[in-house]
Amino acid sequence: NAGVTQTPKFQVLKxxxxxxxxxxxxxxxxxxxxxxxxxxxGLRLIYYSASEGTTDKxxxxxxxxxxxxxxxxxSLRLESAAPSQTSVYFCASRDSRAKNIQYFGAGTRLSVx
Amino acid sequence: EDQVTQSPEALRLQEGESSSLNCxxxxxxxxxxxxxxxxxxxGPEFLxxxxxxxxxxxxERLKATLTKKESFLHITAPKPEDxxxxxxxxxxxxDKVIFGPGTSLSVIP
Numbered sequence: 001n002a003g004v005t006q007t008p009k010f011q012v013l014k015x016x017x018x019x020x021x022x023x024x025x026x027x028x029x030x031x032x033x034x035x036x037x038x039x040x041x042g043l044r045l046i047y048y049s050a051s052e053g054t055t056d057k058x059x060x061x062x063x064x065x066x067x068x069x070x071x072x073x074x075s076l077r078l079e080s081a082a083p084s085q086t087s088v089y090f091c092a093s094r095d096s097r098a099k100n101i102q103y104f105g106a107g108t109r110l111s112v113x
Numbered sequence: 114e115d116q117v118t119q120s121p122e123a124l125r126l127q128e129g130e131s132s133s134l135n136c137x138x139x140x141x142x143x144x145x146x147x148x149x150x151x152x153x154x155x156g157p158e159f160l161x162x163x164x165x166x167x168x169x170x171x172x173e174r175l176k177a178t179l180t181k182k183e184s185f186l187h188i189t190a191p192k193p194e195d196x197x198x199x200x201x202x203x204x205x206x207x208d209k210v211i212f213g214p215g216t217s218l219s220v221i222p
Contacts, residue, residue, distance in 0.1 A: 004156075031208045040122070042200060042214035043157070050208040059211060090156050094208070100145055102202075102210060104156030 002026050006091050006105035013081045013112045021076040021108050023091030031094035032074035033102065034058075034066060036087040043090065049074055081112045115140040115205045117213035125219045126191055134186040134216045136201030144204040146184050148177050151198045151215070160186075160199075191220045 007022045025032065030051045035043040035058075045058030047066040055066050063085060065077045074093075078085060088109050092102040116139045126132055138146070145164050149157035161170040163179040170177045174195065176187040186199055201213040 033210065035212070040214060042119075043202075043212035045209070045211055048208060048210075056209070058209070092156075094210075096208075100147075100162060100204065101159045102147070102149075102157075104158075106156055107154075 004091055004093055004103050004105040006089075006108050008108060009106065010109045011111070013078075013110065015082060015112060017081050017112075018077070018079050019081065020078075021089055021091075021110075022073070023075065023105060024073045025093040025103070026072065027093060027095065027103065028071070029093035029095050029103075030071070031096060032068065033092040033094070034064075034074070034076045035090045035092065036060065036085075037090060037107075038087050046076065046089075081110075083112045086110060086112045115203070115211060117201060117203055117211055119199075119201055119213040119216050121216060122214070123217045123219070125221065126188075128192060128220055128222050129190045131187070131189045131191070133188070134199055134218070136184040136186070136213055137182060138184075138201075138203050138213075139182075140203055140205045142206065144206070146179055147202040147204075147210070148175075148184070148186055149200040149202065151200055157200055188218070191218075193220045193222050196220045 004025045033048045034046040049055045049068040052071045091105045148160040151157040161177040198215045200215045
């Protein structure tokens with residue numbers, strides 16, 4: 001059971017480049033999330049999806065777009081990367097049937113130069 | 114605005130020295146409060162869920178409690194393997210979960 005898989009694990013971009021962070025879960029969860037984690041600021045919610053076909057903004061959505069491609073996959077896109085988007089990005093899925101636990105991927109470490 | 118704060122930012126304990134971590138929240142409606150543990154270079158791992166004031170949950174050396182405005186994570190007789198960052202999170206509306214900044218715990222042998 002792979003759980004939540006994020007790709008890539010590391011990425012370096014130049015300012016203005018675009019990229020998509022991929023996330024897939026194999027636990028048949030309805031809800032999925034994207035967070036960014038910066039030193040001293042904890043995890044900040046970028047976007048979330050309560051179910052296939054729906055997405056909602058979190059605390060820090062500016063500069064990002066998301067796509068809930070199907071129940072398994074939730075991608076995060078940076079259209080024009082900026083140095084302020086240098087961070088560690090975590091994807092999570094949530095099991096609303098069992099204590100509402102969020103399961104996290106291993107993270108994507110992104111540097112924007 | 115929904116907000117979650119945690120204190121202290123960092124805590125250094127001797128092995129066996131018990132202490133508590135605090136999570137304070139200001140939210141429009143609490144649907145649940147969660148504690149996670151995060152080891153360096155990894156994603157957070159679930160510890161506890163609390164839903165109502167007065168509720169308590171225990172797991173090994175950890176005990177989580179909840180009041181109307183805050184939660185505590187009590188660590189009894191900690192060991193070096195308890196060293197990690199402990200994160201508190203709240204569900205503020207349906208499926209929206211926000212996290213506090215975390216407490217970095219170091220347990221010295």
